Amino acid sequence: MQPIWYLIKKEFKQVFRTREMLSIIFIAPMIQMLVLGFAISTEVKNVSLIIADFDRSRISREILQAFEHTDRFRVVGYETSYRGIETAIHRWHAQMAIIIPADFGRNLQRGLQPEVQVIVDGLDGNTAGVALGYASGIFQRFGEVWLQQRAVARAAAASPPGHRVVVEDRLWYNLDLKPEQYMIPGIVVVLVTIISMMLSAMSLVREKEIGTLEQLIVTPLKRYQLVLGKILPFLILTFIELGIVLMAAQLIFGIRIAGSYTLLAGLAFLYLFATLGLGILISTITHTQQQAMFVSWFFIVFMILMSGFFVPIENMPGVLQKVTYINPMRYFMYIMREIFQKGSSLQFLLKDWLPMTAFGLVIFTFSVLKFQKRLT
Amino acid sequence: MNSRKISVQTRDLTKRFGRFTAVNRVSLQVYEGEIFGFLGANGAGKTTLIRMLTGLLKPSEGEGFVAGYDIWRQAEAIKRHIGYMSQRFSLYEDLTAEENLTFYGGIYGLNRRDIENRKRELFAHVGLQPFANQMTRDLPLGFKQRLALACALLHDPPIVFLDEPTSGVDPRARRNFWNLIYQTAQLGKTVFVTTHFMDEAEYCHRVGIMHMGKIIALGAPGRLKQKYRKSTMQDVFIELHRLSEEQA
Numbered sequence: 326m327q328p329i330w331y332l333i334k335k336e337f338k339q340v341f342r343t344r345e346m347l348s349i350i351f352i353a354p355m356i357q358m359l360v361l362g363f364a365i366s367t368e369v370k371n372v373s374l375i376i377a378d379f380d381r382s383r384i385s386r387e388i389l390q391a392f393e394h395t396d397r398f399r400v401v402g403y404e405t406s407y408r409g410i411e412t413a414i415h416r417w418h419a420q421m422a423i424i425i426p427a428d429f430g431r432n433l434q435r436g437l438q439p440e441v442q443v444i445v446d447g448l449d450g451n452t453a454g455v456a457l458g459y460a461s462g463i464f465q466r467f468g469e470v471w472l473q474q475r476a477v478a479r480a481a482a483a484s485p486p487g488h489r490v491v492v493e494d495r496l497w498y499n500l501d502l503k504p505e506q507y508m509i510p511g512i513v514v515v516l517v518t519i520i521s522m523m524l525s526a527m528s529l530v531r532e533k534e535i536g537t538l539e540q541l542i543v544t545p546l547k548r549y550q551l552v553l554g555k556i557l558p559f560l561i562l563t564f565i566e567l568g569i570v571l572m573a574a575q576l577i578f579g580i581r582i583a584g585s586y587t588l589l590a591g592l593a594f595l596y597l598f599a600t601l602g603l604g605i606l607i608s609t610i611t612h613t614q615q616q617a618m619f620v621s622w623f624f625i626v627f628m629i630l631m632s633g634f635f636v637p638i639e640n641m642p643g644v645l646q647k648v649t650y651i652n653p654m655r656y657f658m659y660i661m662r663e664i665f666q667k668g669s670s671l672q673f674l675l676k677d678w679l680p681m682t683a684f685g686l687v688i689f690t691f692s693v694l695k696f697q698k699r700l701t
Numbered sequence: 702m703n704s705r706k707i708s709v710q711t712r713d714l715t716k717r718f719g720r721f722t723a724v725n726r727v728s729l730q731v732y733e734g735e736i737f738g739f740l741g742a743n744g745a746g747k748t749t750l751i752r753m754l755t756g757l758l759k760p761s762e763g764e765g766f767v768a769g770y771d772i773w774r775q776a777e778a779i780k781r782h783i784g785y786m787s788q789r790f791s792l793y794e795d796l797t798a799e800e801n802l803t804f805y806g807g808i809y810g811l812n813r814r815d816i817e818n819r820k821r822e823l824f825a826h827v828g829l830q831p832f833a834n835q836m837t838r839d840l841p842l843g844f845k846q847r848l849a850l851a852c853a854l855l856h857d858p859p860i861v862f863l864d865e866p867t868s869g870v871d872p873r874a875r876r877n878f879w880n881l882i883y884q885t886a887q888l889g890k891t892v893f894v895t896t897h898f899m900d901e902a903e904y905c906h907r908v909g910i911m912h913m914g915k916i917i918a919l920g921a922p923g924r925l926k927q928k929y930r931k932s933t934m935q936d937v938f939i940e941l942h943r944l945s946e947e948q949a
Contacts, residue, residue: 541808
């Protein structure tokens with residue numbers, strides 16, 4: 326055990342003496358988390374809206390006020406002609422236009438069914454769809470309120486109540502549709518992967534590059550001691566990192582974690598077999614730190630894209646969906662989100678952590694065997 | 702003729718990389734307490750030979766014994782009995798001189814008290830006390846090489862392999878380093894050293910001259926000079942080269 330202890334002490338001394346290393350480990354992840362956390366958002370806010378009110382009644386003003394008072398929309402102008410609307414959308418001034426025709430208010434009071442036109446710029450399909458959803462929500466609520474008021478007024482007349490099917494939606498797990506609640510756990514997975522895999526690969530290759538690995542090979546150090554001595558420091562660093570980003574997730578983004586920290590840490594440990602194993606594997610096939618960096622990025626980009634971090638796996642073509650099963654990050658991404666949002670249990674996650682661990686152990690064993698304590 | 706114990710012995714030791722033969726049937730014996738110099742131009746096969754003897758490379762053919770252990774089957778046992786200083790400086794530049802020694806002490810499994818004692822002895826031996834707490838990267842190359850020697854001697858091995866230990870330093874630092882090699886041999890250690898400086902060959906007890914992977918001369922410097930009727934090892938070396946070119 327003693328030689329391992331000396332290796333770990335040495336590694337920590339080196340890490341804490343190298344400013345670049347420190348910033349890769351502690352500052353870069355914070356920046357990545359802040360930037361990604363705020364930028365990767367499927368939420369639609371501040372849709373620029375243009376209004377053409379040909380009615381100019383009390384009712385049309387009430388509708389428009391509802392649009393002015395939400396941060397979903399930002400009213401950027403009022404138009405009096407269709408041509409003006411066309412130009413505004415064409416020049417990117419507005420993403421949406423609402424046109425209230427003349428006599429809208431009067432027709433509504435007469436009990437007719439007047440129509441309102443909503444035009445949306447469909448270039449960004451996702452935003453357009455969400456914005457349209459918000460807009461119809463506002464109209465619907467307005468309609469309900471208006472009907473109620475009329476009903477109260479006509480209560481004496483005892484008109485039969487209208488039979489309608491009302492959809493009442495409840496969002497589970499992410500009550501206020503906060504995108505961070507979903508994205509941050511994913512970012513944590515990405516950061517943990519980068520730190521454990523890239524740093525362990527780089528650190529081993531660096532010893533190769535400066536010749537100290539050769540020096541270590543001529544000592545009686547056993548292979549398992551050398552591997553553990555190089556791996557454990559990065560295992561420890563990754564857990565420190567995990568602690569920091571989890572804390573930041575709560576303090577900065579106010580993300581709550583539904584499940585248990587112990588379970589999260591335990592499964593993270595199992596996941597790290599895969600990433601640290603890949604780190605060793607990369608160090609055995611590269612000779613310089615640049616090469617190691619390049620190959621690490623190749624792996625990391627593939628792993629992120631195929632993990633369901635950005636694109637849900639169910640949305641991928643069938644063949645690619647199958648490919649994701651060989652991606653350890655896929656499992657941990659799912660596990661992390663489950664524990665964060667739903668507080669899922671070890672048994673429930675069995676179908677994910679079992680293949681993840683199996684994969685990790687295979688990679689780890691293979692890499693350690695490939696890591697020869699001899700040159701060439 | 703020689704009743705001393707053998708430290709290093711090879712018989713027809715060969716290393717091929719693909720179709721290229723780096724070391725071609727080398728046979729030699731090195732005795733305990735001897736400074737054995739291994740001479741040759743760059744690419745003659747010196748480093749490859751040392752790497753086979755230290756367990757860094759597996760030989761292709763032939764036999765080799767270091768400190769009585771078989772290089773084929775007992776590489777790990779050999780590692781406890783040898784010190785090795787590689788061709789390029791290979792200690793941690795971002796640790797202090799002392800931290801480097803402590804680290805290797807720990808790697809060799811020395812206990813804390815032994816590490817402290819050995820550090821004191823070795824710093825005195827190589828004359829590095831004033832630099833003990835300096836960052837290794839800030840040391841002049843000559844001192845770095847002394848530090849590397851100290852690291853190689855830390856676990857008190859009976860045999861040390863020094864692969865071009867003096868390349869890149871000025872003549873005065875080279876002379877100082879050779880004084881250290883002498884002192885080391887006086888402690889009863891076998892020193893196996895490679896060099897391409899012919900003046901350094903004069904300091905060795907015996908030398909082997911290598912050319913294209915083969916040993917073309919083996920013996921004490923005085924004997925070789927006598928045999929080829931030259932006054933310096935430099936001239937011997939050039940003469941031998943000429944002869945082997947003629948043969949080829």
